[in-house]
Amino acid sequence: MIKSIINKAFTNAVLSKDEIMHLLNDNTNNDYLFQKAHQKKTELLGNKVHLRALIEISNICMQNCLYCGLRRDNKLVERYKMNKDEILYLANAAADYGYKTIVLQGGENNTFKIAELCEIIREIKAKDIAITLSIGEKTYDEYKLLKEAGADRYLLRIETTDSMLYEQMDPGMSHKNRKRCLQDLKSLGYEAGSGSLVGLPGQTLESIADDILFFKEIDADMLGVGPFIAHQDTPLKDSPDGNLTLALKVMAIIRLLLSDINIPATTAMEALHPEGRYLALTSGANVLMPNFTDELHRKLYEIYPGKSQVAENNSLNRAKINENLIRYGLQVSNSKGFRLGRK
Numbered sequence: 001m002i003k004s005i006i007n008k009a010f011t012n013a014v015l016s017k018d019e020i021m022h023l024l025n026d027n028t029n030n031d032y033l034f035q036k037a038h039q040k041k042t043e044l045l046g047n048k049v050h051l052r053a054l055i056e057i058s059n060i061c062m063q064n065c066l067y068c069g070l071r072r073d074n075k076l077v078e079r080y081k082m083n084k085d086e087i088l089y090l091a092n093a094a095a096d097y098g099y100k101t102i103v104l105q106g107g108e109n110n111t112f113k114i115a116e117l118c119e120i121i122r123e124i125k126a127k128d129i130a131i132t133l134s135i136g137e138k139t140y141d142e143y144k145l146l147k148e149a150g151a152d153r154y155l156l157r158i159e160t161t162d163s164m165l166y167e168q169m170d171p172g173m174s175h176k177n178r179k180r181c182l183q184d185l186k187s188l189g190y191e192a193g194s195g196s197l198v199g200l201p202g203q204t205l206e207s208i209a210d211d212i213l214f215f216k217e218i219d220a221d222m223l224g225v226g227p228f229i230a231h232q233d234t235p236l237k238d239s240p241d242g243n244l245t246l247a248l249k250v251m252a253i254i255r256l257l258l259s260d261i262n263i264p265a266t267t268a269m270e271a272l273h274p275e276g277r278y279l280a281l282t283s284g285a286n287v288l289m290p291n292f293t294d295e296l297h298r299k300l301y302e303i304y305p306g307k308s309q310v311a312e313n314n315s316l317n318r319a320k321i322n323e324n325l326i327r328y329g330l331q332v333s334n335s336k337g338f339r340l341g342r343k
Contacts (some may be wrong), residue, residue: 002029009256010036020209048338051107052101053094056293056301057082061107065170067304069231070107081111091124094292100336101130108136118149125150130336140184147188154185155193161214162207192278193222199242200228216257221339225251226268229304244272249281255284260340264288271306
């Protein structure tokens, strides 16, 4: 029965909630699920892996999410905001290495003025680089200005679509507003991305199935899936970590249901397993995001324990990354990596 559900997803890119829950519950055919997800990705997108150079521009956050080491109430974090010259220096370095996409990621805050961000985006864009932003909730007009300045993609993870769990895990935040932001991004022509944390305390398999169906409903262009990892300086410090296999299964199901989207192999997977990201790349993922943040700031951007150590192990040399990928039958892409048929 499980194989027939996987085959249905592979062929039709459609599953019911009950069928998704069957896949999540059953572990007898995980290898087959991962194999079919990798096959689907290879058939549609080839064996190429898109590289995105990640620059963590600020760890200042006004949100207070219970699971995140950058949460507002964590007074043990040394906060920083990069200036324009620091960001452009790292962006230029990434371009010189041959990266075609740069990801500017930061805590949710208003320390960067929109005009300031637009100026940075325009200068990076002049190098013929695709730009992804991951800087949280903004107004429609702010998103519009950033798009007009040259931003191509926007990643806004919802983490869970269970509204009660969301507002428990993200106190003071509005589940409705998070969804509004995703709708605005799609309407403005961004490649809009989201994602989920697998293994949050109180999360059920039914809730995870709803997450997957939500991503299908909004036709997300990119999705990041990672296991929950408890941070020692958060209220969830004593909670058990999420399960890597379950996170890989969620990612594989997403690949089968949204076959042509971009799915990063997240560093959180490598924090739980030394080959975690490469396991993801052979289970449906097709994006890697090597961290170009300088060493000083990278150590201060600790969303979960061990993140900076994983980042330090990332080779910035494209040839070395390609060498590692070849072991898995993969190659570095030389394109900007837009969703199939978008650009």
